[in-house]
Amino acid sequence: MKCSLCRKKAVERLRQYKLSLCKECFVKFYEKQVERTVKKYKVFKSGERVLVCISGGKDSAAMLSALTTISKEIEIEAFYINLEIENYSDVSLKNVKKLCNELNVKLNVVNLSEYGIYLSKAGKKKCSVCGTAKRYIMNKFARENGFDCVATGHCLDDIIVFFFKNWLSGNFEWSTKFLPRMEGFDKIVTRVKPLYLMSERENAIYCLCKELPFTKDNCPYAPKDDWKEIIYDIEKKKPGFKRNFVANLPKYLNRKTNLEFKHCTICGEVTTAEVCAFCKLRKWMEERR
Numbered sequence: 001m002k003c004s005l006c007r008k009k010a011v012e013r014l015r016q017y018k019l020s021l022c023k024e025c026f027v028k029f030y031e032k033q034v035e036r037t038v039k040k041y042k043v044f045k046s047g048e049r050v051l052v053c054i055s056g057g058k059d060s061a062a063m064l065s066a067l068t069t070i071s072k073e074i075e076i077e078a079f080y081i082n083l084e085i086e087n088y089s090d091v092s093l094k095n096v097k098k099l100c101n102e103l104n105v106k107l108n109v110v111n112l113s114e115y116g117i118y119l120s121k122a123g124k125k126k127c128s129v130c131g132t133a134k135r136y137i138m139n140k141f142a143r144e145n146g147f148d149c150v151a152t153g154h155c156l157d158d159i160i161v162f163f164f165k166n167w168l169s170g171n172f173e174w175s176t177k178f179l180p181r182m183e184g185f186d187k188i189v190t191r192v193k194p195l196y197l198m199s200e201r202e203n204a205i206y207c208l209c210k211e212l213p214f215t216k217d218n219c220p221y222a223p224k225d226d227w228k229e230i231i232y233d234i235e236k237k238k239p240g241f242k243r244n245f246v247a248n249l250p251k252y253l254n255r256k257t258n259l260e261f262k263h264c265t266i267c268g269e270v271t272t273a274e275v276c277a278f279c280k281l282r283k284w285m286e287e288r289r
């Protein structure tokens, strides 16, 4: 298989674009796609300070690398939350340090235990505890350190899976979460997803082509997701399905956050209840220790 653009040996065939690309052409293609997404959805405003959240995995590694090459108008720093999961987190931290070093990006690291959260004590709820804690910590860290927005490595596959899960459970109050840019309000910092239109596979190939350090193993606590397989099967029969579906989502979503919010009586962060999910979690953890 030869590259459709330069005739060198191709590494990937992109069925929906009817293109085969070599390493160098794939890297250029990928960065161009991220740049287009960022422009199309006005993901960033000029001069913004962006906290780029990285986990050590392929998606966020690809995001950080692509952002350093395309965004001259923003200022970026990386942020890693050490989940302190035996073996897995040590490898991730090593990769994250190497990545930031290579890309010349300042890295900020915090440990989950600094915030009173210990996944080892969370029993069967590890994943949901982890999700709640990460969202809370990212937001608080970004705000307290003067960042204008938080970027996460959520990609096409994540967005489509979230969408179906929420659609089926009738949960659409927070539909703005599916947008590539979710404006902040009160104490909530703006959230952006620069990889909105990139697939997991494209992120992985980009990392391999650029030889970026990333953790190949998934988090040992991550549950198997049948939805990913279902979507993969549709994409196989209908190349381009995922991208077209997600690209059109913003047209249908209500951009207003109509949720009524309060401030947590314990920590003062934004919540819809008296006590926020994170403080409830911390209380639950204390009782288990």
Ligand code: FES
Pocket (backbone or CB within 6 Å): 083, 126, 127, 130, 131, 219, 220, 221, 222
């Ligand atoms: Fe959070 Fe696995 S439990 S990444």
Ligand code: ZN
Pocket (backbone or CB within 6 Å): 264, 265, 266, 267, 268, 269, 275, 276, 277, 278, 279, 280
């Ligand atoms: Zn709270």
